[in-house]
Amino acid sequence: QKEVEQNSGPLSVPEGAIASLNCTYSDRGSQSFFWYRQYSGKSPELIMFIYSNGDKEDGRFTAQLNKASQYVSLLIRDSQPSDSATYLCAVIPAFNAGGTSYGKLTFGQGTILTVHP
């Protein structure tokens, strides 16, 4: 079982629709969850992070976390063609015994999103 799993897609949505991107993780003690956007040929760009159960909204983006189900999602409202990219889910595992995390990001393989006019 992969540590972080995403549907590779591609996910195709019409302009103005809601795009829903999903991610599951295997380490139940994982603490922090990140969504990165990566345009073709570019480096990942941080969109949002979430660490508490529930929803977190930032503009057109909403991250949702359910630790009991080991599930994190990203909703993009009013999708635009400029949102077309690969979306990477990343997880920081459980803290070590000292109560800190060294911040090793474990990524899923990414979901390709295409927003068509």
Added chain:
Amino acid sequence: DAGVTQSPTHLIKTRGQQVTLRCSPKSGHDTVSWYQQALGQGPQFIFQYYEEEERQRGNFPDRFSGHQFPNYSSELNVNALLLGDSALYLCASSLPLATPYNEQFFGPGTRLTVL
């Protein structure tokens, strides 16, 4: 405020050669992590440097080594290059890890091609 910078942007090497990639972290950041991203895959963690020491390492062979300098910049060295080392190498910087958030900001990457 300068973000994370990496050099060179592109590099072509042949099998068996050695390569050095460089990274300067975002202003105010002192922790540098390196990732390898093969085509169509998510980034894979190589190692992380803090206070000039390797603090954590992923599942990469000893051919991959690194260094952090007193100004927090970092180098990634790969010896005895293999065709499979062809990838985008990403550097990410962050603040010291006192919180669970640890936002990591990526540089533009170095595209390494091994022939």
